[in-house]
Amino acid sequence: MITIEHVSRAFGGTVALGDVSLEIGRGQIFGVVGQSGAGKSTLLRTVNALERPDSGRVVVDGVQISHLRGQELRAARHGIGMVFQHFNLIGNRTVAQNVEFALEAVGHTRRDRAADAREMLDLVGLAARADAYPAQLSGGQRQRVGIARALASRPSVLLSDEATSALDPDTTRQILALLRRLSGELGLTIMLITHEMAVVKQICDAAALLEHGKVVEQGALTELIRTPGSRLAQDLFPLGDVPDIPGSAIIDLTFAGEEAQRPTITLLARTLNIDVSILGATIESIAGAQAGRTRLALPADPEVLTRAKAFFAEHDVAVEVVKAA
Amino acid sequence: MIDYSSPDFASQLFDTLLKGTLETLWMTGVATLFTILIGLPLGIVLVGTEKGRFLSTPFGSATAGVIINRVLGFLVNLGRSVPFIVLMIALIPLTRLVLGSFIGTGPAILPLTIIAIPFFARVVEIAVKEVDSGLLEASDSLGATRWQLVRRVILPETGPAIVLGIATTITSVINFSAMVGVVGGGGLGNVALTYGFQRYSWVHIVAVVIVLFVIVLIVQGVCNALARSLDHANRAGHAADVIGAGT
Numbered sequence: 001m002i003t004i005e006h007v008s009r010a011f012g013g014t015v016a017l018g019d020v021s022l023e024i025g026r027g028q029i030f031g032v033v034g035q036s037g038a039g040k041s042t043l044l045r046t047v048n049a050l051e052r053p054d055s056g057r058v059v060v061d062g063v064q065i066s067h068l069r070g071q072e073l074r075a076a077r078h079g080i081g082m083v084f085q086h087f088n089l090i091g092n093r094t095v096a097q098n099v100e101f102a103l104e105a106v107g108h109t110r111r112d113r114a115a116d117a118r119e120m121l122d123l124v125g126l127a128a129r130a131d132a133y134p135a136q137l138s139g140g141q142r143q144r145v146g147i148a149r150a151l152a153s154r155p156s157v158l159l160s161d162e163a164t165s166a167l168d169p170d171t172t173r174q175i176l177a178l179l180r181r182l183s184g185e186l187g188l189t190i191m192l193i194t195h196e197m198a199v200v201k202q203i204c205d206a207a208a209l210l211e212h213g214k215v216v217e218q219g220a221l222t223e224l225i226r227t228p229g230s231r232l233a234q235d236l237f238p239l240g241d242v243p244d245i246p247g248s249a250i251i252d253l254t255f256a257g258e259e260a261q262r263p264t265i266t267l268l269a270r271t272l273n274i275d276v277s278i279l280g281a282t283i284e285s286i287a288g289a290q291a292g293r294t295r296l297a298l299p300a301d302p303e304v305l306t307r308a309k310a311f312f313a314e315h316d317v318a319v320e321v322v323k324a325a
Numbered sequence: 326m327i328d329y330s331s332p333d334f335a336s337q338l339f340d341t342l343l344k345g346t347l348e349t350l351w352m353t354g355v356a357t358l359f360t361i362l363i364g365l366p367l368g369i370v371l372v373g374t375e376k377g378r379f380l381s382t383p384f385g386s387a388t389a390g391v392i393i394n395r396v397l398g399f400l401v402n403l404g405r406s407v408p409f410i411v412l413m414i415a416l417i418p419l420t421r422l423v424l425g426s427f428i429g430t431g432p433a434i435l436p437l438t439i440i441a442i443p444f445f446a447r448v449v450e451i452a453v454k455e456v457d458s459g460l461l462e463a464s465d466s467l468g469a470t471r472w473q474l475v476r477r478v479i480l481p482e483t484g485p486a487i488v489l490g491i492a493t494t495i496t497s498v499i500n501f502s503a504m505v506g507v508v509g510g511g512g513l514g515n516v517a518l519t520y521g522f523q524r525y526s527w528v529h530i531v532a533v534v535i536v537l538f539v540i541v542l543i544v545q546g547v548c549n550a551l552a553r554s555l556d557h558a559n560r561a562g563h564a565a566d567v568i569g570a571g572t
Contacts (some may be wrong), residue, residue: 048433048466050462050465050466060529065349070385072467073468074470075468077466077467079469080466081466082463084329084459084462084463086459088459088460088462089463090460090477090478090481090556091557091558091559092481092482092484092485092556093481093557094479094556100463101467101469101473101477101478102467104473105464105468105470106468106475107467107469133557133558134557135557135558135559149467150466153467153468159466164533194526
């Protein structure tokens with residue numbers, strides 16, 4: 001749905017994006033994470049051509065948007081909604097008028113606009129506040145208006161620029177749940193940027209880690225968490241520093257899907273006839289499925305380690321040895 | 326000399342003031358109207374054609390944007406730097422060409438408009454620069470046209486500031502209109518000049534000052550109220566709603 005190919009962008013001498021390529025599938029919720037200054041915002045803005053790449057191209061739904069201008073660009077943008085960290089609502093116009101503005105941009109007649117705006121506000125649960133001004137709303141409500149406005153033209157793609165970063169944790173969860181629901185109902189493809197792992201954990205199917213304008217890792221979350229050494233997986237399931245336990249080897253396991261529910265560790269202890277201590281564990285619901293990581297201490301015996309690895313490979317559990325002895 | 330004890334004095338003073346006031350209001354009103362019609366788009370274009378802003382590539386050409394910006398900026402600075410009395414005299418040929426005459430209250434409107442436009446355009450310019458760039462970005466992301474951006478985002482957002490700017494502009498125009506007696510224009514300035522200065526009537530001077538003061542008070546009061554009614558972004562009264570709003 002969104003194809004970003006070898007996109008580079010520099011501001012003065014500073015490289016914001018260096019040869020970035022990403023592929024986001026139809027209906028996916030794709031998170032781009034990274035520190036501030038990593039180029040997330042610039043990358044997101046190339047998708048609706050608020051930012052033009054110096055080289056490379058961006059294709060959205062078969063249209064090469066990075067090279068469009070004028071009327072063609074405006075038409076393409078009607079198919080791509082965007083929500084912002086600070087909502088960017090017009091303060092002197094009512095909630096309904098803010099949404100109607102999006103419909104006017106698409107060219108709807110005045111009569112259609114009022115009804116369609118109402119419908120959008122219904123969709124985000126704010127129909128009762130249609131005649132309020134943004135200053136009269138809470139942050140969460142303002143973002144709902146932002147979402148209604150972004151989706152008013154019935155786009156197939158939604159871009160989210162740190163949409164929940166200005167909101168408290170509870171409101172963040174509600175807004176993310178709303179996005180998740182709408183993506184299902186409307187068949188939306190969502191690309192979001194965030195610096196909060198909790199956001200990725202709650203709604204993303206896939207993610208990319210951006211660092212200094214380069215993609216360091218990318219993939220489906222269920223794949224990433226099974227990838228040994230994955231930085232994203234470690235950030236999603238932090239197990240803390242590796243403790244120094246003399247005479248023990250330490251391994252990290254990643255369970256995903258059905259594996260998360262099986263008694264694999266007790267089975268390991270019985271099969272290999274060894275003592276196992278669990279140093280840390282975390283289980284989360286990710287991309288709609290259970291997934292978790294567990295850190296184990298085993299006897300520091302190379303043979304035990306080899307057999308343990310073979311055992312987990314057989315049971316489809318990803319293993320990473322963090323300390324051999 | 327004026328005979329204050331004359332039985333007709335009060336009614337003559339009233340008639341003189343009324344005529345002067347109506348002339349002042351007429352000149353100021355028409356000049357302000359044209360000032361807004363020309364100065365508002367001028368101010369918006371002045372900001373918009375700056376590098377990287379929303380009208381920086383009119384007709385798809387960045388060069389056109391730079392040229393428009395330079396030319397308009399030059400004209401505005403020129404207009405702002407010429408003293409009104411000089412401008413008024415310099416404009417006599419143009420006034421005669423456009424209006425057929427350069428003497429009287431009507432013809433005085435042209436120099437008044439020309440002096441007020443650059444002033445008001447700067448007021449608009451400052452207001453437009455204050456518009457949150459996030460709003461312009463949101464408008465772009467929605468695929469809105471430039472006209473929709475101006476009509477639906479920039480005008481509502483700058484409305485309160487522009488209305489207050491109009492109050493300042495009207496006050497300045499009233500101020501300048503006192504000088505049009507030089508080209509035979511009427512108005513309260515002319516009353517003060519002919520009765521107060523040439524015929525030593527302090528009563529006329531005081532009366533003119535009071536009338537002007539009241540006009541300015543009313544203009545400012547009306548504009549303040551209008552600006553408040555247009556401003557929904559920063560109203561203290563909204564705070565109570567926010568507290569009760571929840572998510």
